[in-house]
Amino acid sequence: MAASFPILCILESRPEDAVLSSGLLRRLHEEIPQATFTLVGSDASAPLFRDMPNLDDLLVIEGDGRGERFKLWNRVRAQKWGLVVDLRGTDLSGWLSRRKRAVRTPWPKDEPPAHKVAQAARVLQVEDDPPAPWLYTSAETEAEVDQFLKDYAKPVPGPILAIGPGSDWIGKVWQSERFAKVAGALLGPDGPMSDGRLLIVGEEADREAAHTIRMTVARERVIEAQGRLDRLQTCALLKRCRLYVGNDSIWTHLASAAGIPTLGVFGPSDETLEGPWGPLGRAVRGPKSMDDFRRHDPKLNQTINHMYDVPVDKVVEAALKLHAETESQFVEA
Numbered sequence: 001m002a003a004s005f006p007i008l009c010i011l012e013s014r015p016e017d018a019v020l021s022s023g024l025l026r027r028l029h030e031e032i033p034q035a036t037f038t039l040v041g042s043d044a045s046a047p048l049f050r051d052m053p054n055l056d057d058l059l060v061i062e063g064d065g066r067g068e069r070f071k072l073w074n075r076v077r078a079q080k081w082g083l084v085v086d087l088r089g090t091d092l093s094g095w096l097s098r099r100k101r102a103v104r105t106p107w108p109k110d111e112p113p114a115h116k117v118a119q120a121a122r123v124l125q126v127e128d129d130p131p132a133p134w135l136y137t138s139a140e141t142e143a144e145v146d147q148f149l150k151d152y153a154k155p156v157p158g159p160i161l162a163i164g165p166g167s168d169w170i171g172k173v174w175q176s177e178r179f180a181k182v183a184g185a186l187l188g189p190d191g192p193m194s195d196g197r198l199l200i201v202g203e204e205a206d207r208e209a210a211h212t213i214r215m216t217v218a219r220e221r222v223i224e225a226q227g228r229l230d231r232l233q234t235c236a237l238l239k240r241c242r243l244y245v246g247n248d249s250i251w252t253h254l255a256s257a258a259g260i261p262t263l264g265v266f267g268p269s270d271e272t273l274e275g276p277w278g279p280l281g282r283a284v285r286g287p288k289s290m291d292d293f294r295r296h297d298p299k300l301n302q303t304i305n306h307m308y309d310v311p312v313d314k315v316v317e318a319a320l321k322l323h324a325e326t327e328s329q330f331v332e333a
Helices: 015-020 023-031 067-077 118-124 139-152 177-186 204-213 231-236 250-257 290-296 312-325
Strands: 003-011 035-041 055-060 080-087 097-102 160-164 197-200 223-225 243-245 262-266 280-284
Touching: 003 023, 003 197, 015 250, 023 035, 055 067, 055 160, 118 204, 118 250, 139 223, 139 231, 160 177, 160 250, 177 243, 177 312, 197 204, 204 223, 231 250, 243 250, 243 290, 243 312, 250 262, 262 290, 262 312, 280 312
Parallel strands: 003 035, 003 080, 035 055, 080 097, 160 197, 160 243, 197 223, 243 262, 262 280
Antiparallel strands: none
16 A cells, blocks of 8 residues: 655635635546645635545635634644645745655746636646636535435426625625626526526625526525535535536636536636636626726725626627526536
8 A cells, every 4th residue: 555645735725716726626636536635715615525535534714814824834744744735825834854855936027917726736737727716515515415405495396596795895786686697697597597596695795686687586496505505515515517607706606526517607706717717617796897996996996886787698698508508518407
């Protein structure tokens, strides 16, 4: 039996970024079968990786301040690591005993900005073949989701359309009544998913937005998961879906990591850096550029909804097109 190869990976604190770089862990697991993993994340990002195979430890460290780094140092300094992967770009990884080290460095100013998946891939020098986002979900997590569907949903068959109406900032939230129109175009009598169901994902705070969207179809065709499942469980549930449409949010990244056709609605954020990744990912935005948004909201943090000019017809067209383009790849049950 091959000797264990301990890997320490310091994940990004921001959960969206941690999901975008998550494919690196899958690549390491597949290419180094004897690897065991100790993962370091924030309170928000660490739980996304609790089902990682060969997981030795999952540590929660908030921020990169001196005190937090010292706590982490005390937890991991005794181990001789086979590989240390530092996606936060800290100096701590340079102090540890290890055979190899891969650390994120600032993106070169003389190179055009790259998608965050490609930026993460450069840490392991696999930028020619960037691994797509991927979150492992255990048999236990899958069973929890199956039980949720059994307890909650009516026995209505058909493909599932997932909608993620929430986001972490009001500036990136497209109006719920517009999401309702997209759902109606897909699930209505003339839509390609006319026999399907509607799943709404998000936090408890997204219930008001969900109320408008769920009125699109009959009650027995609606599954409301917002606030009822955690993020990793939601990713497992999204793996059962045919199509996802949502704002630039953690939910959109989870849909992309679930490997389903994913359409992100963008405004004051850059889809070329963090849009849905891969051949099943699409992004649609309104007429304004990022420079336009920054002129009105320089730090992109004001309590302003910037999404009013994203037209419904454009999103509906993109969703219908994505469904048609991926029809042969998905068996709708």
